[in-house]
Amino acid sequence: MIQRLIERLGRETVPINAALDRAMESLPSPVRPVARHILEAGGKRLRPFLTVLSARALDYRDEDIYVLGVSLEMLHAATLLHDDVLDNASLRRGRATAHTLMDVPTVILAGDALLAEANALVASFGDPRLTACFSEATSRTAAGEIQEMAARGRTDLAREAYDEIVRGKTAWLLRASCEMGGLRAGGDGDALDALALYGENLGMAFQYVDDALDLAPEDVTGKPTGGDLREGKLTHPLRLFRESLDDGRRKEFDRMFSGGGSSEEVLDMAAGIRDAGFDRMVRQEADAYLEKARRAVLRLPDGPDRDMLLLVTDHVRNRRN
Amino acid sequence: MIQRLIERLGRETVPINAALDRAMESLPSPVRPVARHILEAGGKRLRPFLTVLSARALDYRDEDIYVLGVSLEMLHAATLLHDDVLDNASLRRGRATAHTLMDVPTVILAGDALLAEANALVASFGDPRLTACFSEATSRTAAGEIQEMAARGRTDLAREAYDEIVRGKTAWLLRASCEMGGLRAGGDGDALDALALYGENLGMAFQYVDDALDLAPEDVTGKPTGGDLREGKLTHPLRLFRESLDDGRRKEFDRMFSGGGSSEEVLDMAAGIRDAGFDRMVRQEADAYLEKARRAVLRLPDGPDRDMLLLVTDHVRNRRN
Numbered sequence: 001m002i003q004r005l006i007e008r009l010g011r012e013t014v015p016i017n018a019a020l021d022r023a024m025e026s027l028p029s030p031v032r033p034v035a036r037h038i039l040e041a042g043g044k045r046l047r048p049f050l051t052v053l054s055a056r057a058l059d060y061r062d063e064d065i066y067v068l069g070v071s072l073e074m075l076h077a078a079t080l081l082h083d084d085v086l087d088n089a090s091l092r093r094g095r096a097t098a099h100t101l102m103d104v105p106t107v108i109l110a111g112d113a114l115l116a117e118a119n120a121l122v123a124s125f126g127d128p129r130l131t132a133c134f135s136e137a138t139s140r141t142a143a144g145e146i147q148e149m150a151a152r153g154r155t156d157l158a159r160e161a162y163d164e165i166v167r168g169k170t171a172w173l174l175r176a177s178c179e180m181g182g183l184r185a186g187g188d189g190d191a192l193d194a195l196a197l198y199g200e201n202l203g204m205a206f207q208y209v210d211d212a213l214d215l216a217p218e219d220v221t222g223k224p225t226g227g228d229l230r231e232g233k234l235t236h237p238l239r240l241f242r243e244s245l246d247d248g249r250r251k252e253f254d255r256m257f258s259g260g261g262s263s264e265e266v267l268d269m270a271a272g273i274r275d276a277g278f279d280r281m282v283r284q285e286a287d288a289y290l291e292k293a294r295r296a297v298l299r300l301p302d303g304p305d306r307d308m309l310l311l312v313t314d315h316v317r318n319r320r321n
Numbered sequence: 322m323i324q325r326l327i328e329r330l331g332r333e334t335v336p337i338n339a340a341l342d343r344a345m346e347s348l349p350s351p352v353r354p355v356a357r358h359i360l361e362a363g364g365k366r367l368r369p370f371l372t373v374l375s376a377r378a379l380d381y382r383d384e385d386i387y388v389l390g391v392s393l394e395m396l397h398a399a400t401l402l403h404d405d406v407l408d409n410a411s412l413r414r415g416r417a418t419a420h421t422l423m424d425v426p427t428v429i430l431a432g433d434a435l436l437a438e439a440n441a442l443v444a445s446f447g448d449p450r451l452t453a454c455f456s457e458a459t460s461r462t463a464a465g466e467i468q469e470m471a472a473r474g475r476t477d478l479a480r481e482a483y484d485e486i487v488r489g490k491t492a493w494l495l496r497a498s499c500e501m502g503g504l505r506a507g508g509d510g511d512a513l514d515a516l517a518l519y520g521e522n523l524g525m526a527f528q529y530v531d532d533a534l535d536l537a538p539e540d541v542t543g544k545p546t547g548g549d550l551r552e553g554k555l556t557h558p559l560r561l562f563r564e565s566l567d568d569g570r571r572k573e574f575d576r577m578f579s580g581g582g583s584s585e586e587v588l589d590m591a592a593g594i595r596d597a598g599f600d601r602m603v604r605q606e607a608d609a610y611l612e613k614a615r616r617a618v619l620r621l622p623d624g625p626d627r628d629m630l631l632l633v634t635d636h637v638r639n640r641r642n
Contacts, residue, residue: 028464109467119456123449
């Protein structure tokens with residue numbers, strides 16, 4: 001089953017990447033290397049893939065859906081560039097991040113230019129509903145990142161507040177990816193609602209799995225283990241773990257949470273969280289979101305594209321990076 | 322004459338600021354103080370003012386023009402926030418810049434959020450031509466800033482290349498401010514063309530005057546003197562001055578141009594450039610652009626709003642900060 005998804009993704013990636021290459025040519029030449037660095041780092045093109053599948057599931061056959069999908073990948077890349085600068089992250093998908101190779105101002109401006117070009121791409125469709133959906137996704141994503149930044153280092157962050165951060169920084173863009181495909185396909189209210197619900201729940205699950213993977217060994221994910229712990233992000237597994245500790249060990253956690261742990265200590269603590277099963281618990285919560293996503297997608301017309309949207313939920317569940 | 326402009330600007334600033342305050346409420350709360358800091362630093366609301374005047378000159382009477390105008394002020398503020406971080410500037414309009422008071426990540430994200438909200442505001446008008454115009458302005462402005470960054474420290478920058486930077490980083494946004502007012506007013510092709518030409522030439526002149534003012538004493542402008550010299554931006558007065566130098570003094574210039582001059586040396590050199598009259602020469606070039614702007618605006622219907630657009634050219638010429 002999942003093999004069919006991988007085949008389809010492989011097939012769709014060709015026109016998606018071709019549309020992306022064309023879009024890159026509109027960028028000012030000094031920032032093109034930065035844009036290429038982030039976009040060629042082996043992203044899975046999940047967002048454009050969702051746009052394409054969502055439109056196809058509503059029987060939209062035009063090739064311009066690849067162009068629309070690319071706008072979402074560009075917005076995603078723009079946020080990654082700014083994020084990596086803000087987090088001062090050194091690795092992304094196992095490769096050095098752009099701002100460690102190029103100067104920070106160029107990376108920030110490359111993010112700005114990617115977002116501007118993405119907006120121009122969406123505008124070129126001449127449909128105010130697409131523009132409204134895309135600009136809301138941009139706002140929500142920025143708001144999520146801002147709330148996350150403001151919450152950093154806070155051990156008293158409520159579970160609900162963290163979920164709102166996740167909804168903004170991750171889920172909304174996946175929601176918009178699906179919704180925009182449906183809008184372009186001329187879907188009716190119920191289909192659009194189903195796609196939005198599917199995308200948002202998929203996105204929540206995506207981030208929950210990400211939070212679990214953050215605790216996995218680096219040789220599995222290609223990313224340093226325990227980044228969230230080091231950076232003071234109170235993800236669900238970290239909150240669950242912290243709540244399980246006695247006062248003494250909680251103090252130790254809080255020291256690492258405020259950036260005070262050595263690499264070895266962070267690795268040890270991440271292993272401890274895994275051993276206690278908190279990453280698995282969070283994966284189970286992700287499953288509940290995925291179930292909601294599946295129920296939403298079943299409201300769409302039966303067919304091979306709908307099947308693919310269902311398979312994407314398995315992919316999100318099982319992904320390792 | 323100019324007194325009438327000041328009165329009108331004062332009157333229009335009230336609904337512009339009210340619309341701006343409402344737009345601020347949509348921003349995520351952690352970045353609102355940053356947005357307020359940049360927006361309340363005494364900006365003259367030139368861009369929304371142009372949008373309002375352009376629409377009124379085509380007899381558009383609706384109050385929603387203030388909301389549209391505010392989107393341009395927000396885009397402008399977003400670029401200022403990112404610019405000040407990138408330039409590591411310490412003062413803007415005589416006040417400390419945001420990132421010297423608040424952390425850099427919050428300032429960058431505040432810029433992102435302002436831009437996202439501005440996009441959402443424009444999208445709310447449901448007119449694809451407004452969206453296209455706004456997203457092109459965003460792209461052009463980012464491209465101009467990127468080209469400027471790439472050109473920094475280069476003493477071989479051609480005059481034409483610098484003009485392209487100015488057209489992007491400054492003129493295009495003024496052009497879009499006028500054009501969007503005309504679009505909202507339902508102006509015909511010739512009126513839109515006239516407004517675009519007016520705004521673009523006004524913007525070129527605006528930056529030329531800015532480049533001349535950069536050499537003026539700090540007590541006149543509220544900004545440190547010679548910032549462009551220190552930061553390696555080869556503005557027209559700096560290029561003209563450099564070309565006038567013998568080899569020995571040119572070496573001295575290049576040392577300051579690559580950031581090697583003391584504050585006193587930079588002040589002395591700025592005074593030298595003024596004494597040689599290069600700032601006045603650039604103001605004369607600005608006059609030529611303003612004349613083009615006036616000729617364009619005279620193609621619009623006669624009336625008090627068109628007169629105001631004409632008076633704005635005098636304001637740009639005579640401004641001291």
